[in-house]
Amino acid sequence: MRQWSDNHPKVKLLTRKRAAILDAAQEAFLQLGYEGASMEGIANAAGVSIMTLYRHAKCKETLFAAIIANVCDHSSEEKQAELDEMMRGPLKDVLVRAGVVFQEKLAGPQIMSLLRVVITEIRRFPNLAEAVYDAYFVAWSTNLDGFLAQKDEFKGVAPKTRKKLCEAFFSRLVGTDAIRVLLGMKGASAAERLERARVAAEELLAEVG
């Protein structure tokens, strides 16, 4: 049987054991980190023996890399579906809504766990960092850029400028709140996030009259 390191980009779930291992490993790595998660613990959580775990995954490192890559891919895919529903209504409402959701997701356990574990392991897995950044921050910016490109208000804006505006929009929404949540402290309130999104939206729209 082929191992995950052989078919790198897409991890196929051939059997239910494979899926169980994938789930358990993802849970363990995101929850406990690379060093904190043990192969034995992952095997137990998946309901398989250690040997079965090793028959599917070459070693801990490749398993970890496959899991993180998989989480990034999955994150990008499901974002696309959400965005279609989010991008309806008046332009400013869309921006504010997107800004709030962006902040909530960023402070949520999924992305935060991902950021923490990848930040911790930049030495061991230098290439994963950019993948995670792309999967969240670049993805949001790119999606908003594609949306704005179809709006009349942005007909006269150069693509490069439009891209910069999108990046600045989301960059403005990070703030010390992201640091606070990364440090395990309580994040901003819903009201604060809404207000921040409003200001960022107004700032963006001010650029196009």
Next chain:
Amino acid sequence: MRQWSDNHPKVKLLTRKRAAILDAAQEAFLQLGYEGASMEGIANAAGVSIMTLYRHAKCKETLFAAIIANVCDHSSEEKQAELDEMMRGPLKDVLVRAGVVFQEKLAGPQIMSLLRVVITEIRRFPNLAEAVYDAYFVAWSTNLDGFLAQKDEFKGVAPKTRKKLCEAFFSRLVGTDAIRVLLGMKGASAAERLERARVAAEELLAEVG
């Protein structure tokens, strides 16, 4: 001889061995993280034997906690000195200058290493996170607040409002740049940081006419 866990707040450097251990431990922990740094490695780097290391530090955990606390204290102290020189000239210039320095220090190796290691170890050392946040972000905000309190432009501003404005000022300067640097990616350019500081300064000053 007393150990560091006995006199918690201030770690006195009684002997040159103590200082060497403190330096080596700080270097190792910030560079390699808590798990990545070994007691043997610290002892070697300090030029002492492992036994001497253990005679000064009760265990690895207390050593780590003492080091991080010490770094936070030292960081706050030296910030005060820099600020006195920074806070001269026209108000807007001061704000822009402070904004740029804040961003540069934040993206610098000192603070970034500190953030990374504390983010990694929030489970084991839950109380250190807030100490680090206070030592950098709260300290900057508090210092700016104290400075603005003496300015005529802020005579009519309520202290609570002024405090919020300071927090918002620095929060605006974090952005995705901080995440990028935490992930080991290249940060913003000097020009981008200057421009961001300018906008944040204008936004702050707009609140007081």
Next chain:
DNA sequence: TCGAAACGATAATATAGGTTATCGTATTGT
């Protein structure tokens, strides 16, 4: 100078966890 305290070298202890080997059983596809 003298005795107490600090120091160094070394070894031993203890634990944790990644990885592999073996061998017998269960599952599965044809």
Next chain:
DNA sequence: ACAATACGATAACCTATATTATCGTTTCGA
């Protein structure tokens, strides 16, 4: 049903590293 493959249980191996014990030597203050 049968052969190939997957699976499980167990043990063993190996490494790294925190921590302690011992004992002889050095340093330093009174």
